[in-house]
Amino acid sequence: MKITKQTRFLGLTLLAASLALPAAAQLNKPNLIPFDVPGAGTGAGQGTISNGIDQWGAIMGWYYDANNVCHGFLRDRYGTTTTFDPKGSTCTIALGLNPEGAIAGFYWDASGEAHGFLRSPGGRFTTFEAPGAGVGAGQGTFAGEINSAGTIAGYYADASNVGHGFLRAPDGRFTTFEAPGAGTGAYQGTDTSTFYGLNPEGTLASPYYDTNSVNHGFLRTPDGSFTTFEAPGAGTGQYQGTLSVAINPEGAITGWYIDTNSVNHGFLRTPDGSFTTFDAPAAGQGSGQGTVAESINPEGAIGGYYVDANSVAHGFQRAPDGTFTTIDAPGAGAGAGQGTWGAGNNSAGRSRDGTLTRTT
Numbered sequence: 001m002k003i004t005k006q007t008r009f010l011g012l013t014l015l016a017a018s019l020a021l022p023a024a025a026q027l028n029k030p031n032l033i034p035f036d037v038p039g040a041g042t043g044a045g046q047g048t049i050s051n052g053i054d055q056w057g058a059i060m061g062w063y064y065d066a067n068n069v070c071h072g073f074l075r076d077r078y079g080t081t082t083t084f085d086p087k088g089s090t091c092t093i094a095l096g097l098n099p100e101g102a103i104a105g106f107y108w109d110a111s112g113e114a115h116g117f118l119r120s121p122g123g124r125f126t127t128f129e130a131p132g133a134g135v136g137a138g139q140g141t142f143a144g145e146i147n148s149a150g151t152i153a154g155y156y157a158d159a160s161n162v163g164h165g166f167l168r169a170p171d172g173r174f175t176t177f178e179a180p181g182a183g184t185g186a187y188q189g190t191d192t193s194t195f196y197g198l199n200p201e202g203t204l205a206s207p208y209y210d211t212n213s214v215n216h217g218f219l220r221t222p223d224g225s226f227t228t229f230e231a232p233g234a235g236t237g238q239y240q241g242t243l244s245v246a247i248n249p250e251g252a253i254t255g256w257y258i259d260t261n262s263v264n265h266g267f268l269r270t271p272d273g274s275f276t277t278f279d280a281p282a283a284g285q286g287s288g289q290g291t292v293a294e295s296i297n298p299e300g301a302i303g304g305y306y307v308d309a310n311s312v313a314h315g316f317q318r319a320p321d322g323t324f325t326t327i328d329a330p331g332a333g334a335g336a337g338q339g340t341w342g343a344g345n346n347s348a349g350r351s352r353d354g355t356l357t358r359t360t
Contacts, residue, residue: 034330037073037081041066048073051095052195052295052344060097062105072105072119086117086125094119095194096145096152104146104154112137116154116168118146130156130166131174143168144194153198153206155191163189165206165220179208179218180226188213195344196246196295205247207255215241217255217269231257231267232275244269246295254296256304264290266304266318280306280316280324293318294343303345315342 037048040063051061057077062070072094075081085092089107096104101121106114113135118126130141133156143154150170155163162184167175179190192198192206202222207215214236219227231242234257244255251271256264263285268276280291283306293304300320305313312334315327329340 032327032330035075035079035081037063037075037083039063039065039071039083041068043068050075050344052097053346054097054099055346056099057346058097058101060094060103062093072103074101074103082123084119084123086115086119086127088115092117096143096198097195098146098150099148100150102146102150104143104152106140106142106154114138114140114142114157116141116143116152118143118152126172128168128172130154130164130168131176132156132158132164134159134161141166144192145196145198147198147202148200149202151198151202153192153204155189161186163187163191163209165190165192165204167202167204175224177220177224179206179216179220180228181210181216182208183211183213185211185213190218193245197244199247199249199251201249203247203251205244205253205255207241207243207245213238215239215243215258217242217244217253219244219247219253227273229269229273231255231265231269232277233257233259233265235260235262242267246293248296248298248300250298250300252296252300254293254302254304256290256292261285262287264288264292264307266291266293266302268293268296268300268302276322278318278322280304280314280318280326282306282308282314282326284309284311286311291316295345297345298347301345303342305339305341305343307339311336313339313341315340317342317345 040048046064048063049061050059053059059075062072064070070091072092073083086107091108094105103119106116116128133141139157141156143152146152152168155165165177182190188209190208197205204220217229234242240258242257247253253269256266266278283291289307291306293302295303302318305315307313317325332340
């Protein structure tokens, strides 16, 4: 399966839990705090999906209600939850949160077109369309993250279903861009990450898809310069390759690569371009199994998940010295396709995960 924003996020059926860790040095003693958003459904494919945690411990994401309708939420550091939907939304996906409390994401309208939104810390919505965005079902504007300066990164799908990157400045001006080598066919092109791919300086780390639908990593600096890269061992077949998804303030990038056997492996790319590849202990080596790195904090700790040989998912934290801690949320399922999906860690070592406990 090609990993895009739609397959990575809309295809997930997760019930979320925040993993609050007191300090990065104490990752072997995680304090697990499960929660559900009020109004979240309890049926298969319903529940709460947390997408990231900020430096203060605020968590945001979306949830599916009992009617399978999705809505955005923000859970503040004290545990108070606010739910929200832009006007006209039939499904709200909240993907980015900055330190000031502004949220970026997208919503689907009744015709299936996607629109970007910005929610201010006070709850005011601004909706927007990237120049060139298509207006058909499955097309439109997909805002994925927002940094401390208020710059929003995302991508748009044009009328031919080709992806193009964009940056939206705080004053509403758009810059659109294409990664070098990005394909121009349907479901190819330039993607952008969510929550962790845009650092405070405005440097973006994300993947793009070439004419053969192979994944490649890219780095875009604020002056518009691109660096493309491949993780050692990345496959070159369709839907294989390198997916860069997170960058920290120091410029270290993490993500994962898919090898020639369609097994996932984590990587760390330092600011000088050096690579370290890694696999979580007990990660499976079958197709679709392995290690997926999703975030990196300022100290260099990496959060993510791995899928074992039985296709059960487990969260992990990888410390800067390479030490792994496996994290399983309370109540996580132990069957194939179930388990704990760790994704986001902040500077205090906090993480979030989503657990598929209500599907079999």
